[in-house]
Amino acid sequence: MTGKVAITLNINGRDHAISVEPRRTLADAIRENCGQTGTHIGCEHGVCGACTVIVGDDPVRSCLMFAAQADGVPIRTVEGLAKGDTLHPLQRAFMDHHGLQCGFCTPGFLMLATAVLEREPNITDDDLLDVLASNLCRCTGYQNIIKAVRAAAAEMRA
Template sequence: MTDKTAITLTVNGSDHHIACAPRKTLADALREDCGLTGTHLGCEHGVCGACTITVNDAPVRSCLMFAVQAEGGDIRTVEGLAKGDDLSPLQQFFIDEHALQCGYCTPGFLMLIEGTLRQTPDISEDELDEILSSNLCRCTGYRNILRAARRALDHARTTTPEPAA
């Protein structure tokens, strides 16, 4: 269980050749072995959603997935949202709507919304609101996050999604 296995993780379009123990979670592998610390751990039991990323466009809790399970998948993290210095519309909506304070849960919410809108661009507002209740935030009281998410939904409805880089 503690012997390391060589795997390749494809994160934000780049391959990371890493060696990790089979018991290592995807979240830990992203943070420790790929150097991508934007994915945060809030509970490590799959409730708070701070560690949410997307794998093949589906939002997943990276604390509940082993790194070895993600090999071959298209893994996306918060670090992949902006293009260079240009923030994605969703990131800008979070800033504009004051949808973050300490920022710790923010990557999880961003990737939850990103994955949801990629998978279901025609989702209803009520369904989107319901999905957002799967992540926890202690700072904002959520209303501004809902506003930012709704703006992202409006944006998704009126634009053709760009293929991920």
């Protein structure tokens, strides 16, 4: 498995022309080939969601996708959430509501919530809980993550 393929990953609006083995995961390519280390890897088997990024309009676990599958599709990662120095409402809400402690799972939660709130701005509290239950956090006990996402959702609707 040493043959490499040339692909272009468009991350946060910037093209990265890279050459990867077909088996390289999107998570590894984003972090190692493109140097965007804000996306974290927590389990490499699709359970914890720390590596969640937005591919097209969908939140995906980048450890379960090959980099080659994302060739040419716009990808958004945590590094692209803020506009210049202006933080995204979710980033602000996570700080305001203490939605993070060690910060390792945070990029995954931020990208998951971003994609879901863009798609479904009026999501019910219960559906939101289902969505947030797809990622793991070991520090916060989730209460403040839920509070933060609800607060950001309200702000994004306003």
